[in-house]
Amino acid sequence: MSSQLSPAVTLHNVTYEWPDGSVALDSVSGTFLPGRTGLIGRNGSGKSTLLRLIAGELSPTDGTITRIGDVAYLPQTLTLNTATTVADLLGITNTIAALQAIEQGDVAEHHFDTIGDDWDIETRAMEQLHSVGLSNIALHRSTNTLSGGQVMIAALTGLRLRTAPITLLDEPTNNLDRSTRRHLYRYIENWPGTLVVVSHDPALLEIMGTTTELRAGTLTTFGGPYSAWSDDLAAQQAAAEQAARTAKNALKVEKKQRIEAETQLARRAAQGRKASTSMPPIIAGGFKRKAEATAGATRQLMDSRIASAKMAVEAAQSLLRDDEAIHLTLPDPDVPRSRRIAQLHDAHQTIHVQGPERVALVGPNGVGKTRFLQHLVHRTEPMPGGATGELLIDRVGYLPQRLMALEDNLSALDNIAPYAPHMTVGELRNQCARLLLRGDTVLRPVGSLSGGERFRVHLARLLFAQPPAQLLILDEPTNNLDMDTVTQLVDALSEYRGALLVVSHDDGVLDRLGITMTVEMTSGGGLRVMQ
Structure with missing residues (x-):
């Protein structure tokens, strides 16, 4: 039946070149039909760039894109922008401002045009937030006080309120806990119009009606969910x-x-x-x-x-696939089993991390896991009444959930070099190549890289340091990574001989890392060692 539907998006020989002349997409043609489509592909294949072109954020260097209507877009880099409010995420800031102006006696016509039929927008917005577990979040609240998962689900709620004919989602399950992911899956199963989702989440891809792969500049569509596509492949x-x-x-x-x-x-x-x-x-x-x-x-x-x-x-x-793989050999940081690495406290206990232990920090979105890691690493103030802790060693590597510390205007190489002053440019490029950051990629501005490539730049800064870190603190380390890369990264980290403190909502990743202790953070700021 789907073959009889008219395309919602049509791409004809679409080419896009970055300002430095490097080609991101070359003569890509294909269509996206109404309904739910999972867009898959390896990191750096151009998926995010393709979505930005369809959304109109970028203009093709050559070729044409035809759409049946307005496009709503949730970018992969959403959580990097902290200078916004919940109302901004919902897309209702101007409408609320117009309502407030009218309440204060300003009856200018443009306020009524802005509001349209949305006189109850605040009530509907709060109802939608409540339905996804964000009932206590004010519309004027700054997003830098929210967890990455809360930011993501609020933005998705805004897209649902907008009801555009075409919606594009780039890695929407990043940072989401299990409960919130279940909310999202139900959301998407009933999403109206055309939905194109870039994701590496197998459960999300499984509720897609169609799977489209972007590989080597070619779009190939399969009429079924990810598991059927994978079996066919x-x-x-x-x-x-x-x-x-x-x-x-x-x-x-x-x-x-x-x-x-x-x-x-x-x-x-x-x-x-x-x-x-x-x-x-x-x-x-x-x-x-x-x-x-x-x-x-x-x-x-x-x-x-x-x-x-x-x-x-x-x-x-x-016809055979010969996909490149990350090749990491992590140095031995020489962590004695008797060495105290860190102490984690709540009001009732102290949890000791000793030697090369592998600790998972778990808990629902918004409970304060990321803020707790920032407190540990940067000595920031803990949440009022919340858990505290201290690091007992100096050689600590930290991979934050929001990869904001990069200089977007500088190249990947220039971002990495200060962290590895012992390496020559040639040595650095060779090591970057082992992370699949090779050729012109290391010379491009970081702002033009995909989420997976940005992650590798952060990872390079972390892993190339000398002497090597004795403790790696990783906050959602598999965000934005394709499934093959996740496997390769986890395999490398499983051989790491230092201590690990990991926040992740992926049970499979935690199992493969060989976690020796799981600490749950509760909503009251307490810590509980899980058996």
């Missing part, structure tokens, strides 16, 4: 691997037959030379020319068959 890759093996074996056979043919031709030539000694020169010359012609035809046939076999191998191998 696995079957295709298995068939391609079998075809590649068959083609390689066929090439070996052709090469072997070529050698055998050359051997036969050499024998015949030797026999011909021996026989020609007893023949008249004219007859011997005729036999020689005929033998050479036969040999030439045989070689041409064999060469043609080898060339065809090589083309078959190349065609089969072109």
Whole structure:
């Protein structure tokens, strides 16, 4: 049935170049149909750039984009902007200002135009916030006092209030706890109009009706959710691997037959030379020319068959995916098991972190986990009545939830270099390449990088430091990362011999990190060691 629907978004040979001339997308064509579509692809493939083009934030260098109506857009970098209010996130600031102006006696016509039919917008907004568990958050509240998850769900609520024909969501489950994710899934299952979601969350991708992959500048659409797409891809890759093996074996056979043919031709030539000694020169010359012609035809046939076999191998191998992987080997920070690393306090107890322990800090959105980590790392004031703590070592690496510390106008290389003064530029570029930050990517302004690439820049600053950190504090470290990269990062961190303090809502990640202690932060500011 979906094949009969008219596209909501059509891209025709869309190319986008960054101001420095590097190409982000090259002649991309495709469509997005009404309904729910999961847009997937490796980090750096151009998914976020594509959404910004569809939303109108960027203009194509070449090509055209056609839309059936207005576009509402939730960016991946939403939580980086802290100079906003809840009303800004909901998109109702101007409407509320117009309502307040009228209440104060200003009856200018433009206020009524701004309000339209939304005279009850404040009531509806608060009802929507209440429905997603944000009932005690005022509309004028600054977003820098909210958790990343609260910011995300409030912005999603604003998009739902707007009801645009086309909605684009870039990594909407970043920072969301389990309960809030369930709210989001229910939200999305009933989302009106066209919805395009960039995500690496398998559960979210599973409620999409269509899966579209952006890979090597090509959009490919599959009529089903992520698991069906993944199964189909696995079957295709298995068939391609079998075809590649068959083609390689066929090439070996052709090469072997070529050698055998050359051997036969050499024998015949030797026999011909021996026989020609007893023949008249004219007859011997005729036999020689005929033998050479036969040999030439045989070689041409064999060469043609080898060339065809090589083309078959190349065609089969072109269908195989050879995705690049992060290769991290973390240095040993030499943390004795008897060494006290940190102390975490609440009103009733002190929790000791000792040696290379791996501690997970868990709890619902808004309980104060991120603020607690900031208190630990930067010695900021703790939440009133909340948990406190202190670090007992100096060599600490901190990866914040909101990756705000980067200089967006500087290149990735310039952002990393001050943190690794012991490395030459060549060494630094080699190490960056192990994080898949290679070529022109390390020279581009950080502001033009994808969320996953920005994360790698932060990770490089953390991991390239000398001496290496004895404690890594990671706040939602897998945000914005594709699933393959998450696996590679977790594999590397699982081999890290220092201490870890991790905030994550992904149970799979915590399990694979080998967490030795889980500490739950409660809404009253307490800490509870979970069994």
